[in-house]
Amino acid sequence: MYPLLTASAYASPQETRVIRHRFRTSVVCATLLAFGLGTLQGVASASAPPDTARASGTVAAIEDGAARSLAATLSDSAWRTRVREAALTSDEVGLGDLVGKDPSQAAKGFGSVVADADRELAEAKGLGTKAGPLLQLRLADESMREALRAGAEPLVAAAPADDGATTVTAYDSAGRAHALDAHRLPERPVYVVGVDAERAVTAGMAVLREELARNSLSTAGPVDSASAASDGFWTSRITSVRLSDDEEPWVKGDAEIFSLVTGFGQDGKVRVDPVDMPYLDEDGRTYYPNQILVNWSYYKYNLADVVMMEEDGSTNYRSLAKALADALLTIIDMGAYVPLVNAVLDAMPDDWWTDDPDYVDSWYTLARSSAGSFRGARGNGTMALEPYWVSAF
Template sequence: MKGLPASTGSLLRVRLGAASMRARLTPDVTPWVAVAASDEHAKTITAFDSRGRGHTVDATHVPAFPLYVLDIDAAKAHKAGLRVLREQLADNGVSTPAPQGAHAADTAGWWATKVTAVEVNDDQEPWFKGAAETFSLVTGFGQDGKARVDSVDMIYLDYDGTVYYPNQILVNWSNYKYNLADVVMMEDDDGTNYKSLAQALTTALLTVTDQGTYIPLVNAVLSAMPDSWFTDDPDYVESWYTLARNSTGRLNGAAGNGWMTVEPYFVEQL
């Protein structure tokens, strides 16, 4: 269902519904058990007590009574899925490394854009789904003049309304022909099929040709995704257009749902 190899192993897990419930796990309390709803926009979910009786639980607010949630191990699936995504994109020729010597002037290393801080207002993940599994797709034109996409795992970005300071490399400019790139931030959900995601991205990006000037690719990425991917598959979180190698400071996202501060960073060779 997720387009992952059998070597990934079991993805089934049972977890506490929210960290705030831990203090309520006393010896005289028997937690309820719920299955994570497939629709993250659900208003309620059903939890069952030890006698098998169903209870309606508000899906928009963390309940006072502790409960366990049965769902997919999102962190494990996310890690394996991004590996599949990168392999599929490389096999389809939209994320191959730049040829050696492409930037002769930077023989001692390469320029990058580093994220020093980032926050999103809504990570598109309700409480019963647990922490978000966030990744970004960096798009631009490669040294060969073809549209390319690189996936960047942002596994630390667990919750909305929280500022994170990752000091993470977002763009490796040696892979790109022009001094501009776009970023689309997504949140991984249970139904994500990574092979399908890679194929959709490939189909969309290979139709975009280099016209000798930079063309934003955010719209091409978003239009490639079925409508369901904006509900409970890899959710669209935010996007940034025309990120340049010399971009610095705070950059607000186009959707108004997040921001990040960036700075140029030179990665020296050893």
């Protein structure tokens, strides 16, 4: 259990937030003990193994702390039943809604942890105050439903930040940490606590557009809402898209994909248009979205590049926008098209290339006339495109 701390007058704002979070966690643990929901020794032993320890304030650390706290509350049988019913009823359960509807002391104590985690997650991901509740729970795999219904005691885990991790740390209601094989589905049910990626991407696209527009790299609003010629405009439409199977750990949920379309705007400056792809959940499956990818009325040349990214939980959208602005605003239109994929990739923070699989694939110099199937430069994705005229009438 975290030690009881007080904020120093010399603490930075970030340090003060960490101190307050630890204080609230201590209060919650004390509440759980008072209602017979655990032992002091059990809570103390809940720390993750050294090789999975994470820096405080990161998305992974916030998720891990929430998972540990939730596990401790599950020693309350009534609350445990409520959580089980919710997990069996819905594929994804918002933890804020769940604790708000339960009158138990366990739920009330855990509610303060959830509220703190939601605020910290929004800050860590650069989403501001408009993102809404982000923390959610899901059952790790459909095959675990039968055992959960039969009354098996679940473990609680957060997805590891590193897709190459060989173990997943999960907690039981006594506060003990269990190291699970990341690539072998456990027989015991596991709740996974993490970010609502769909909500995060939706909020993140708004942040990206706002920040890119502020830096003259885009216009505010969706990619397909630009003013165009009075009779309409040409676009490139995705008729099908498929990503390769990358054998992610069982603890990872569905992917949340978005793309950055880049080119030179009508003013000759580099522009970036984020495109949300919420349907693209699973690798190894072909989707047929008929989604507009490029609005050519935005661009000076009939060429553009596409970089496909994945929301993996740790993505900070405000930092991404700043990095793109810093890298792309220095590129000058020399009167001929220059591919921008490398500049976009070079703009990504170093830690995006160590553990987190944010970069999915890229497509260089797609033309307005491009038609047919196009495999990404990384070989991880394939898109079929067709020119599509959007009429103004």
